[in-house]
Amino acid sequence: MSRPIIEVSGLSKRYALGEIGFSSFREETQRWINRWRGRESESDKAAATEREFWALRDVSFSINPGEVIGIIGRNGAGKSTLLKILSRITEPTSGEAVLRGRVASLLEVGTGFHPELSGQENIFLNGAILGMKRPEIAAKFDEIVAFAEIEKFIDTPVKRYSSGMYVKLAFAVAAHLEPEILIIDEVLAVGDAQFQRKCIGRMQTIANSEGRTVLFVSHAMTTIRRLCQRCIVLEGGRLRGVYPSEEAIEHYNRDVGATELDVETDALPRAWGSTGEEARLIRIQAGDGRGLFFGEPLSLTFTVRVRSPIDAGMIGIAFNTVEGSRVMTLDSDASGKTLRLAPGLHTVTLSLPSLPLSPGRYYCHAAIGQGQHMCDVIDNFALWEIHAGGRNDWESDRAFGGCRLRASVTHQVIAL
Amino acid sequence: MNQPEPIELRIRARSGWLWLDWRGLVAYRDLIVLLVRRDFVSKYKQTILGPAWAVVTPIVTAVVFGFVFGRVLRVPTDGVPPSLFYLCGLLGWNYFNQTLTGTSNTLRGNYAIFSKVYFPRLVTPLATALSNLAAVGVQLLTLGLVYAAALVSTPALAARPTWWVLALPLLFLHLAILALGGGLLLSAVTAKYRDFQHVAPFLLNLLMYVTPVIYPMSQIPEKWRWLAAINPVAPVIEAFRAVLLGTASFDPAYYALSLAVSAAVLLVGVGYYQRLARDFVDYA
Numbered sequence: 001m002s003r004p005i006i007e008v009s010g011l012s013k014r015y016a017l018g019e020i021g022f023s024s025f026r027e028e029t030q031r032w033i034n035r036w037r038g039r040e041s042e043s044d045k046a047a048a049t050e051r052e053f054w055a056l057r058d059v060s061f062s063i064n065p066g067e068v069i070g071i072i073g074r075n076g077a078g079k080s081t082l083l084k085i086l087s088r089i090t091e092p093t094s095g096e097a098v099l100r101g102r103v104a105s106l107l108e109v110g111t112g113f114h115p116e117l118s119g120q121e122n123i124f125l126n127g128a129i130l131g132m133k134r135p136e137i138a139a140k141f142d143e144i145v146a147f148a149e150i151e152k153f154i155d156t157p158v159k160r161y162s163s164g165m166y167v168k169l170a171f172a173v174a175a176h177l178e179p180e181i182l183i184i185d186e187v188l189a190v191g192d193a194q195f196q197r198k199c200i201g202r203m204q205t206i207a208n209s210e211g212r213t214v215l216f217v218s219h220a221m222t223t224i225r226r227l228c229q230r231c232i233v234l235e236g237g238r239l240r241g242v243y244p245s246e247e248a249i250e251h252y253n254r255d256v257g258a259t260e261l262d263v264e265t266d267a268l269p270r271a272w273g274s275t276g277e278e279a280r281l282i283r284i285q286a287g288d289g290r291g292l293f294f295g296e297p298l299s300l301t302f303t304v305r306v307r308s309p310i311d312a313g314m315i316g317i318a319f320n321t322v323e324g325s326r327v328m329t330l331d332s333d334a335s336g337k338t339l340r341l342a343p344g345l346h347t348v349t350l351s352l353p354s355l356p357l358s359p360g361r362y363y364c365h366a367a368i369g370q371g372q373h374m375c376d377v378i379d380n381f382a383l384w385e386i387h388a389g390g391r392n393d394w395e396s397d398r399a400f401g402g403c404r405l406r407a408s409v410t411h412q413v414i415a416l
Numbered sequence: 417m418n419q420p421e422p423i424e425l426r427i428r429a430r431s432g433w434l435w436l437d438w439r440g441l442v443a444y445r446d447l448i449v450l451l452v453r454r455d456f457v458s459k460y461k462q463t464i465l466g467p468a469w470a471v472v473t474p475i476v477t478a479v480v481f482g483f484v485f486g487r488v489l490r491v492p493t494d495g496v497p498p499s500l501f502y503l504c505g506l507l508g509w510n511y512f513n514q515t516l517t518g519t520s521n522t523l524r525g526n527y528a529i530f531s532k533v534y535f536p537r538l539v540t541p542l543a544t545a546l547s548n549l550a551a552v553g554v555q556l557l558t559l560g561l562v563y564a565a566a567l568v569s570t571p572a573l574a575a576r577p578t579w580w581v582l583a584l585p586l587l588f589l590h591l592a593i594l595a596l597g598g599g600l601l602l603s604a605v606t607a608k609y610r611d612f613q614h615v616a617p618f619l620l621n622l623l624m625y626v627t628p629v630i631y632p633m634s635q636i637p638e639k640w641r642w643l644a645a646i647n648p649v650a651p652v653i654e655a656f657r658a659v660l661l662g663t664a665s666f667d668p669a670y671y672a673l674s675l676a677v678s679a680a681v682l683l684v685g686v687g688y689y690q691r692l693a694r695d696f697v698d699y700a
Contacts, residue, residue, distance in 0.1 A: 084697070087533070088425075088427060088534035089530070089531060089532070089533070089534055089697055090694070090698050091428075091429050091430065091694045091695050092428060092429055093429055094428075094429055095428065096426060096427065096428040097427040097428070098424060098425070098426050098427075099423075099425040099427070100423065102423055103425065107533070108532040111528075111529055111532045112529050112533070114454050114458055116458040116462070117454060117457060117458070121454070121457070124450055125447075125450045125454055128444070128446050128450050129447060129529065129535060131444075131535065133443075133446055134446040
């Protein structure tokens with residue numbers, strides 16, 4: 001085999017937390033003056049190292065041409081930082097990466113789309129932003145339009161597109177890039193279910209038959225399993241190893257070891273652009289702490305700090321399998337009753353007479369919202385293990401499907 | 417299919433200031449063209465007057481200047497009809513002003529794109545500098561019409577363009593260099609220290625008054641003229657009038673100084689901008 005197409009050696013990236021971005025000119029000047037007078041105080045120095053954070057530390061690996069590699073790791077493991085460095089969006093603090101070939105990276109679909117421009121103009125603009133030359137785009141134009149299924153609207157400004165059309169067009173442009181190295185963040189999850197299947201199919205074509213090298217970051221283990229031969233497993237900014245996908249997924253699942261049933265959620269990162277300003281989930285507890293068992297009663301208690309009053313609120317929790325499929329959602333307003341929460345501290349409890357999830361591990365996501373507006377969304381706040389029910393749990397032993405509900409049964413004899 | 421040349425890209429921490437990705441800029445020339453087009457289309461789409469706005473603003477400004485400075489304050493205009501005098505000064509000044517203002521927000525204004533895609537970071541400011549030339553074209557046309565009108569009403573008009581008119585593109589290039597340098601410098605400083613976002617508009621406001629846009633250089637007492645001329649925009653604006661109206665005093669020494677200052681500003685601006693652009697997404 002020829003030389004590796006990607007060689008990464010000793011790649012590190014240090015962030016200075018909150019130091020530069022928020023410092024005003026005055027503080028910085030003050031620091032300069034102090035340093036110049038040789039009076040850099042010990043506390044200044046200590047504070048500087050304390051605020052240091054290594055998003056990536058000494059990561060090395062190499063990838064051969066034509067490989068499709070997954071990058072997995074829990075939140076904050078350094079996946080995005082690695083992608084950003086390899087896409088040249090930011091520079092490493094030390095170390096080196098050598099990429100032998102044309103690189104295109106897709107950290108987002110539709111970057112640079114301009115609402116006033118027509119679909120056609122945006123295809124060209126977005127293609128050029130992603131690094132395609134004009135003749136390349138022109139040659140692929142019909143294919144892109146057909147893939148996006150927007151033939152009729154090609155001359156309409158994209159601000160009049162539905163969000164679905166917009167995203168389809170954006171993905172279509174990206175999907176027709178032809179670099180030697182393609183770097184993709186979890187942008188696959190776009191459009192409706194049918195279009196998503198089409199996207200994944202397209203990714204498979206790109207990855208397999210066209211002999212391209214692909215780096216792919218995802219939390220969706222199903223997709224990783226389908227697309228990638230090997231995976232880079234990152235943990236806390238360090239490389240844990242590069243393993244064949246199945247093994248890597250096992251490592252990953254073990255790394256993200258099951259969480260306790262009492263989770264402090266105040267400090268966790270928020271998702272979907274929610275801030276948790278108006279209302280914030282600060283603690284989530286499951287059951288009495290004894291463990292979660294299939295078929296047994298479930299109670300989930302959410303502690304919420306409310307800042308501004310909420311009159312038609314809901315609290316929800318969702319369970320995803322480790323492969324990334326959502327198998328169960330519980331929303332407090334499903335029975336039509338909304339929550340009225342005054343500023344202050346509250347607990348809200350959701351209960352089920354019998355936990356229907358098959359034994360296994362589930363990623364849990366929680367949210368507080370008001371109508372369509374999400375006040376606070378936390379993805380992956382826990383990985384909870386659900387055990388087989390006690391006593392004679394023959395039900396979950398059947399082990400098929402994500403959920404096992406107890407239907408009411410009516411039996412009638414028609415003839416004997 | 418033609419075989420692409422073998423590419424090897426090394427990503428590592430760099431420390432130099434003056435590293436410029438020329439090949440990258442050439443490779444992304446299509447993007448520059450498309451961005452220019454986008455700027456133009458998005459600026460005038462859904463406006464009733466469209467590109468005519470590029471005419472309306474300088475004309476209205478010239479009329480107001482003519483009233484305030486010509487009639488009320490009686491600032492002389494070197495014997496040139498005031499409307500021509502102001503339009504001519506504004507032609508250069510507006511281009512400088514718009515390009516500097518436009519590029520001074522490059523980093524923060526493009527954060528959404530810069531944090532998701534790599535392309536040479538100079539592509540966007542270059543596109544801004546180029547797309548502002550569209551307005552210049554329209555304004556030149558207006559100036560021509562106003563000049564023709566002035567010629568019809570006063571056939572003995574002293575103001576005559578010289579053959580140096582052909583050097584006009586070079587004057588715009590000079591302004592572009594200065595505006596890009598200043599704009600990129602401001603853009604980089606603003607990305608780091610928010611305080612500076614208030615500086616650009618304020619600075620430009622002041623700069624216009626110390627630049628001979630609304631008055632001729634000859635109005636400044638001899639003793640102080642060097643002070644006005646070290647402002648690098650001043651000799652260029654004067655040069656615009658010298659070339660287009662054949663009247664203003666044009667001092668090659670000051671012009672050469674301005675050229676040197678502009679080149680230095682561009683060098684520092686591009687250097688600092690490139691340096692900051694390398695990892696500004698980390699803390700913006």
